[in-house]
Amino acid sequence: MKIILTGIAGFIGSHLARRLLRDGHTVIGIDDLNEYYAVSLKRDRLADIARAGAFEFVEADIADLERMKALFAKHSDATHIVHLAAQAGVRYSLDRPELYVHANVMGQVAIFEAARKLNRCLHLVYASTSSVYGANRELPFSVDQRVETPVSLYSATKLAGEHIAYTYGHLHGLPATGFRFFTVYGPWGRPDMSYYKFATAITADEPILVHGFGKMSRDFTYVEDVVSCLVSALELPPAPDTTGVRHKIYNIGNNHPTPLLDFIGFVERALGRKAKRTLVPVQPGEMISTYADISDTQRDFGFAPSTPVELGIEEFARWFKSYHQVN
């Protein structure tokens, strides 16, 4: 297989790239290496991916339509597209909404437009998020629920991305599968996410902020479980629905929400240190709980999240200590 992979220097993209290269596939990776968080971490991920095999890296903005069209035309023998590049992060979308529209709306259009210009109906797998469930209250979140209440610009732009994917299926017959990821964590993770912030503060002996006064819960999903599902999905483009559109959305979650306070306990145990906890209210745009119904994902891709949070956090902590050279 030859896969065009956007967001290769990102957390999930780097894990997927390593897996694809180890499995003997060709990878063309795109990323703009933006400064949302440490560029050094993104470059270190690229260096680590190179240990798994040679790949082509293209530093480019996915929202640059002409550049994407030229790049896809150059690699018109690609067999699949995995689109993970995005402006992620709920909290930052309150400060810089325009970055989210640029990467997640214009970027989504540019990737789908470049793909459809190939006229080959390549299967396009793309990332969405549990955040699209927004203010929905019924748990577990199921792909059958209506999603009309995004509570942050991040979720609004990712929801727009799902609609854009559907439209390309309807207008151009492009087959696409969207995955709503539920709080993905693991080695080489994202410094803007809570587990990474907790580890950073705990090892520096600084207080951690426990949002929602500790009453939140998350369906924490280990990154290698996510990668296995994405790899299975590549070869299984969706069948046409009743109107002939080949677009389907799935949840990828652990199907087992963990209360935030338990989760902090796992991080403490894995690091061998106690946290100084400061209880604070929920931040605007944050959801109280996430919990994925994964029955469709299990049925269609055999997805079975097999990594308990305690073990996944140990893997993360091992990597964190080694990468940041802390004890």
Ligand SMILES: NC(=O)c1ccc[n+]([C@@H]2O[C@H](COP(=O)([O-])OP(=O)(O)OC[C@H]3O[C@@H](n4cnc5c(N)ncnc54)[C@H](O)[C@@H]3O)[C@@H](O)[C@H]2O)c1
């Ligand atoms: N990690 C999670 O828990 C989680 C949860 C839900 C959804 N997601 C989605 O999964 C995908 C991957 O997330 P991640 O956690 O690896 O995030 P990440 O920020 O680590 O990776 C995204 C990568 O995309 C790149 N990028 C951003 N804007 C770009 C642009 N305009 N052009 C080119 N590259 C650009 C960034 O430089 C980054 O390397 C994203 O679409 C995100 O919205 C992640």
